[in-house]
Amino acid sequence: MRYFEDFSEGNELPFGPHTVTRAEIIAFAVEFDPQPFHLDERAAADTLLGGLAASGWHTCALFMRMMFEGWLRETASMGSPGVDSLKWMRPVRPGDVLSGRSVVLEVRASTSKPDRGFIKMRHEVVNARGETVMVLENPIMLQRRPA
Amino acid sequence: MTFFEDIAVGEVSEIGAYDFSAEEIKRFALAYDPQPFHTDEAAAAASHFGKLCASGWHTLAVWMKLNVRSMQRLARERAATGAPLARLGPSPGFDELKWLKPVYAGDRVTFSYEIIGKRASGSRPGWGVVSIKNTGRNQAGEVVISFIGHVFVEQRGESSPGRS
Numbered sequence: 001m002r003y004f005e006d007f008s009e010g011n012e013l014p015f016g017p018h019t020v021t022r023a024e025i026i027a028f029a030v031e032f033d034p035q036p037f038h039l040d041e042r043a044a045a046d047t048l049l050g051g052l053a054a055s056g057w058h059t060c061a062l063f064m065r066m067m068f069e070g071w072l073r074e075t076a077s078m079g080s081p082g083v084d085s086l087k088w089m090r091p092v093r094p095g096d097v098l099s100g101r102s103v104v105l106e107v108r109a110s111t112s113k114p115d116r117g118f119i120k121m122r123h124e125v126v127n128a129r130g131e132t133v134m135v136l137e138n139p140i141m142l143q144r145r146p147a
Numbered sequence: 148m149t150f151f152e153d154i155a156v157g158e159v160s161e162i163g164a165y166d167f168s169a170e171e172i173k174r175f176a177l178a179y180d181p182q183p184f185h186t187d188e189a190a191a192a193a194s195h196f197g198k199l200c201a202s203g204w205h206t207l208a209v210w211m212k213l214n215v216r217s218m219q220r221l222a223r224e225r226a227a228t229g230a231p232l233a234r235l236g237p238s239p240g241f242d243e244l245k246w247l248k249p250v251y252a253g254d255r256v257t258f259s260y261e262i263i264g265k266r267a268s269g270s271r272p273g274w275g276v277v278s279i280k281n282t283g284r285n286q287a288g289e290v291v292i293s294f295i296g297h298v299f300v301e302q303r304g305e306s307s308p309g310r311s
Contacts, residue, residue, distance in 0.1 A: 031208075031212070032208040032209070032211050033208075033211050033212070033215055034215055035235075037237070047234070047236070047237075048236040048237055048271070048274075048299060053237075055211070056237070056238060056240075057204070057208045057211050060204050060207065061175075061179035061180070061208065062179070064202070064204050065180065065181075068180065068181060068182065072182070073181075078194075078195055079182070079184070079196070079246070080203065081245065081246060082203075082246050082294075083241070083244040083294075084242070084243070084244075085240065085241075085243075086240045086241050086242075087239060087240040088238060088239060088240050138244075
């Protein structure tokens with residue numbers, strides 16, 4: 001298990017890949033984001049997205065899963081207080097292969113709670129053409145290594 | 148949807164409420180965020196959260212579900228009066244997302260919004276970007292989540308019908 005002390009500025013933690021299927025794009029959209037450009041190719045063709053694309057919230061969920069599998073599973077995570085900024089930069093299409101990396105920007109021990117610390121991260125999700133589809137910055141709260 | 152020109156900064160409204168069940172919390176978490184405090188009651192009880200709680204991404208996905216439902220209801224009402232409908236584009240992203248308190252199994256979260264800004268799009272002529280502060284409160288009235296979303300909204304422009 002990795003603790004707060006095991007991270008330092010500049011660390012790069014890879015995640016992915018995950019191949020996005022048309023079926024999962026539509027299944028997520030039906031449950032959480034049933035707008036035409038996430039449901040149907042014909043309806044999507046005439047929109048700013050220019051074709052069927054995953055809900056941005058689906059991309060967030062897939063990022064979370066890839067990050068969990070990639071490095072968070074073996075880390076003493078206490079969750080996250082939020083996301084400073086997130087940008088959806090390009091559509092995610094059926095068949096896209098997503099992967100990415102989390103980069104440690106800053107490490108900071110909690111001043112009020114001695115059992116934990118925060119690592120501020122920048123996460124980038126890219127497709128197989130090397131294009132960035134989503135980028136976000138957020139702090140993750142980690143347990144400190146037990147004495 | 149109302150056109151970019153008709154959206155008023157300062158406008159406040161509620162979009163709906165949602166009951167988070169343990170079953171749905173675990174189903175979402177197993178698919179996308181299988182940290183033990185989102186998937187297992189006993190592990191959650193032993194964690195700093197103290198009880199099973201929803202993935203923050205689940206709370207956001209549910210917000211989107213209610214948001215789309217609310218927009219589609221407004222669009223139907225507007226269409227019934229014969230008013231023209233503005234198209235909504237994708238969102239370029241969001242800022243200042245805060246997961247302020249856990250959303251526990253059994254919590255009811257009520258979501259509301261305030262329009263906090265609007266500007267014409269530089270990259271997409273005929274469209275504007277509207278910034279919206281979204282807030283979710285639990286049944287005790289505590290804010291559990293807030294964030295500032297941005298979305299493309301079509302401008303009515305000069306030539307479309309409906310311009311007064």
